[in-house]
Amino acid sequence: MSNGLELLSPAEMGRADRHAIEAGISGSLLMRRAGEAVARLVASRAGDAASSGRVLVLCGPGNNGGDGFVVAAALSRLGFPVEVALIGAFEALRGDAAMACKEWQGPVADALSAAPDAAAVIVDALFGAGLSRPIEGEAAALIGRVNGARRKGAHVVAVDLPSGVIGAGGGVLGAAIEADETVTFFRRKPGHLLYPGRGLCGVVHVADIGIPVEALSRIGVATFANAPGLFLAELPRPAATGHKYDRGHALVLSGGIEGCGAAKLAARAALRAGAGLVTLAVPSEALAAQAAANMAVMIRRADGVAAWAELLVDKRRNAVLLGPAAGVGDETSAKVLAALAAGRAAVIDADALTSFADKPELLFEAIKDAEGDVVLTPHEGEFARLFHAAADFVALGSSVGRLDKLARARMAARASGAVLVLKGPDTVIAAPDGRAAINENGTPYLATAGSGDTLAGLVAGLLAQGMKGFEAACAAVWLHGEAGASLGPGLVAEDLAEALPAVLRQLLSL
Incomplete structure (x- = not known):
């Protein structure tokens, strides 16, 4: 039985995704739901679409970038001024991410030359939980510019994890986004709770994207957030007729x-x-x-x-x-x-x-x-x-x-x-x-x-x-x-x- 305290490593989250797909929920639908959940949060932070500042969506070459394209399209439909910038080329996108990018009908800039300072809200969809090597060079410089814009007042929302944070353990691979808020999906990851990642996530929101809770029993989750749900049933309570040695x-x-x-x-x-x-x-x-x-x-x-x-x-x-x-x-x-x-x-x-x-x-x-x-x-x-x-x-x-x-x-x-x-x-x-x-x-x-x-x-x-x-x-x-x-x-x-x-x-x- 789930109590919401389960923490999933990136590998375990991949298994949860696969379970959902086996249950008849397509990967593209999961991506759409994830992107729309982020878009709802951004819309609530950006205020009135007619008077809001620019929203900059930074997309990477993987599924995190696919989420970003869904975010951008959803915000555009709501009337927000949106700019999209991508690391790499459209042709490099694969699978669900390649399908998601087609939802965005506007121009796409080169993320490595993007200027985040002009944005009121920045959506970090650069690198997700699958990142396996340190962020260096121009990508690290971009992250530095995003963090600089945040210190000047931009509101940064990360998709799943701030780019550069290791989902399994909270470490940083080279450079990392400093987010005000992070939207993750189904369950949090250890990297949301372990430092330094925890200090980079800001407020973490968990969005329900329709993954069946039965996925947890299939995975055999062994990592949890520490809370009363783990121990309350075992917490001792003195018996009405007990004495001190009973305790x-x-x-x-x-x-x-x-x-x-x-x-x-x-x-x-x-x-x-x-x-x-x-x-x-x-x-x-x-x-x-x-x-x-x-x-x-x-x-x-x-x-x-x-x-x-x-x-x-x-x-x-x-x-x-x-x-x-x-x-x-x-x-x-x-x-x-x-x-x-x-x-x-x-x-x-x-x-x-x-x-x-x-x-x-x-x-x-x-x-x-x-x-x-x-x-x-x-x-x-x-x-x-x-x-x-x-x-x-x-x-x-x-x-x-x-x-x-x-x-x-x-x-x-x-x-x-x-x-x-x-x-x-x-x-x-x-x-x-x-x-x-x-x-x-x-x-x-x-x-x-x-x-x-x-x-x-x-x-x-x-x-x-x-x-x-x-x-x-x-x-x-x-x-x-x-x-x-x-x-x-x-x-x-x-x-x-x-x-x-x-x-x-x-x-x-x-």
């Missing part, structure tokens, strides 16, 4: 006196996420500080690996979090291995990840042998330290640098056996089975000390309540983003957990 018990490892605030933030977040109990395992040097700073969180002394392992004997402590300011070294890695061997659901973050930088395969083997779900929550630096020596990444050699964020997260999840949360403005959550979600509700105000510790605590709190790793990670990332957005400028990490009740109340009312 799980999260155990959080605290660092020493200089970094114990990170564990405090994580523990508070685990409580706010709904865990019935949270215990901080604290070294003696930080015991007084943590005891004074925490009320609902329980404190247990834990000096060394043996004391930590003793806390794991109580099976009611069913989820653990290790890493926030825990210290990098053999003691931390030994505590991680003990937690995994004890069969607990686990969140491994920060210092706990870096403690395995020179022995990643040891961690991955322990994860694959573990009974509980495991979630890794690295930022880009921690990711690089942990996976640079991982066998699957080493095997790729220098080509690993060409992998986009989605591909890297998927590969890391498969290599490690864990759910991987690759943090950033476009956080990617990937599962070992190939599922992945891209988050889009983050705010730049979350880039503050302790924000990641809070996120790790949210994951731990949800795992403690019995959520599976992928769904818990998706929910935690989304809740973290919503809490941040609700606070806005001036937020500090301590605020995030306190914003969660309102966010959860609204979510659970859906």
Whole structure:
């Protein structure tokens, strides 16, 4: 069943098109519907046809260019002053694009010599999702002129994707259009959500062009936009007759006196996420500080690996979090291995990840042998330290640098056996089975000390309540983003957990 969150790679979108054609919808009809959808948006932005400025439609040599000719013809019929410019020759157009260009009865200029400055609206139908090589030379210069015109006030609408943006991963091939709005079709692509592409798309609109929704099941979609539709059905709700142990018990490892605030933030977040109990395992040097700073969180002394392992004997402590300011070294890695061997659901973050930088395969083997779900929550630096020596990444050699964020997260999840949360403005959550979600509700105000510790605590709190790793990670990332957005400028990490009740109340009312 579709929830509209599916993201299709260009290859998958091609399969969806073919499914529609097999169902009796011709490729030319799909192109007509796509072009007319763009034309409707442009018409709504251009205002009254009699008084609007010129609309410049830039067409490329492929199907994207075909869409552009349909746009131009539709706008002309509505009375808008339209100019069309094409890269290449009519004779080079093939298939549906060749048919579409015949709809345009006006002159066609050379796009490479076009002057976008005079246009009020520019439609980018140059290069679509099928682009396979960098945009260079005169084409790159044209894109530069379009971007310059936009900065002077022209409104730029991209067809499917801004030219130069890679649909599968959001990267840029050489040069890219900076759009105000993008109209795509049937479903969005990962490149609409992953940076830098996300920052080049502007507002993204998804037009229905009649592709049957059954195409999604034929494709077997595994990539999604992260939203409540992915996890709401699994989100824990307390039973009317339940007690605190029914809601799980999260155990959080605290660092020493200089970094114990990170564990405090994580523990508070685990409580706010709904865990019935949270215990901080604290070294003696930080015991007084943590005891004074925490009320609902329980404190247990834990000096060394043996004391930590003793806390794991109580099976009611069913989820653990290790890493926030825990210290990098053999003691931390030994505590991680003990937690995994004890069969607990686990969140491994920060210092706990870096403690395995020179022995990643040891961690991955322990994860694959573990009974509980495991979630890794690295930022880009921690990711690089942990996976640079991982066998699957080493095997790729220098080509690993060409992998986009989605591909890297998927590969890391498969290599490690864990759910991987690759943090950033476009956080990617990937599962070992190939599922992945891209988050889009983050705010730049979350880039503050302790924000990641809070996120790790949210994951731990949800795992403690019995959520599976992928769904818990998706929910935690989304809740973290919503809490941040609700606070806005001036937020500090301590605020995030306190914003969660309102966010959860609204979510659970859906």
